[in-house]
Amino acid sequence: MRAAVLVPAAGLGLRLGGGLPKALRELGDVPMLVHALRSLLAAPCIDAAVVAAPPDGVDDVRGLLARELGADAPVTVVAGGATRQESVRRALDALTGDCPVVLVHDAARPFVPVEVVEAVVATIEAGALAVVPALPVVDTVKEVTDVAPDGAAECVVRTVDRASLRAVQTPQGFRRDVLAAAHEASPEGDTTDDAGMVERMGVTVSVVPGSEEAFKVTRPFDLLLAEALLNRRREQRADRAE
Ligand SMILES: Nc1ccn([C@@H]2O[C@H](COP(=O)(O)OP(=O)(O)OP(=O)(O)O)[C@@H](O)[C@H]2O)c(=O)n1
Ligand SMILES: C[C@](O)(CO)[C@H](O)COP(=O)(O)O
Numbered sequence: 001m002r003a004a005v006l007v008p009a010a011g012l013g014l015r016l017g018g019g020l021p022k023a024l025r026e027l028g029d030v031p032m033l034v035h036a037l038r039s040l041l042a043a044p045c046i047d048a049a050v051v052a053a054p055p056d057g058v059d060d061v062r063g064l065l066a067r068e069l070g071a072d073a074p075v076t077v078v079a080g081g082a083t084r085q086e087s088v089r090r091a092l093d094a095l096t097g098d099c100p101v102v103l104v105h106d107a108a109r110p111f112v113p114v115e116v117v118e119a120v121v122a123t124i125e126a127g128a129l130a131v132v133p134a135l136p137v138v139d140t141v142k143e144v145t146d147v148a149p150d151g152a153a154e155c156v157v158r159t160v161d162r163a164s165l166r167a168v169q170t171p172q173g174f175r176r177d178v179l180a181a182a183h184e185a186s187p188e189g190d191t192t193d194d195a196g197m198v199e200r201m202g203v204t205v206s207v208v209p210g211s212e213e214a215f216k217v218t219r220p221f222d223l224l225l226a227e228a229l230l231n232r233r234r235e236q237r238a239d240r241a242e
Pocket of ligand 2: 084106168169170192193194216218
């Protein structure tokens with residue numbers, strides 16, 4: 001087995017408007033989670049996946065994935081937790097078999113290209129202990145004071161040099177023992193991504209190019225982008241079939 005991927009999919013999607021858990025929101029004809037797993041399992045390096053599903057929907061998610069991916073799909077479903085970090089830890093605890101490379105990928109990033117998945121695994125196999133896909137920052141970034149959720153009354157403190165900044169995506173890749181040690185050592189809610197926990201241990205995290213198509217569906221506008229990308233891919237498949 002080359003690599004396994006843990007897929008946190010238990011979030012409520014509050015910034016998307018709540019209601020159905022975000023990973024179960026339909027994009028086109030299937031839920032976001034199905035798109036994400038199809039994208040991940042299309043990579044030859046991925047041998048298994050463990051999904052952290054909404055705790056009250058584990059059986060429903062198992063049935064959904066069996067229907068959409070096939071009963072023999074190498075996918076295990078467990079109950080996620082109250083935070084992304086806990087969901088990842090539960091998925092990691094459920095990972096069986098001798099798999100030295102473990103990826104963590106948000107179900108909310110349904111369209112990650114195979115090339116990014118392969119690059120992450122190859123970087124770990126080449127000796128890195130941890131790796132993240134990332135994109136350069138295209139907006140000017142400023143630090144503000146009086147941070148308010150709606151941005152009201154904030155003031156700029158300084159402009160941050162964006163040349164040394166990267167917008168980090170998933171799948172993030174790790175040596176399995178490194179990821180396990182990071183989760184063991186990190187307080188709950190300590191960081192917003194798994195690489196952050198590894199950094200806190202002093203482990204070097206490598207960077208590989210990400211992809212605009214690996215964007216995270218977070219706010220309502222992202223759903224429009226996701227549908228547009230789906231339509232473009234359908235048209236490309238139709239063109240190839242002609
Ligand atoms: N308790 C949680 C929270 C998040 N996630 C997952 O972590 C990924 C990234 O989290 P995010 O985009 O923040 O999803 P939500 O937490 O659902 O979004 P929001 O913060 O808007 O509620 C998502 O695939 C989400 O399903 C999870 O498995 N368990
Ligand atoms: C893990 C992540 O997708 C990397 O950019 C991001 O940190 C998740 O943040 P969220 O607020 O949990 O969506």
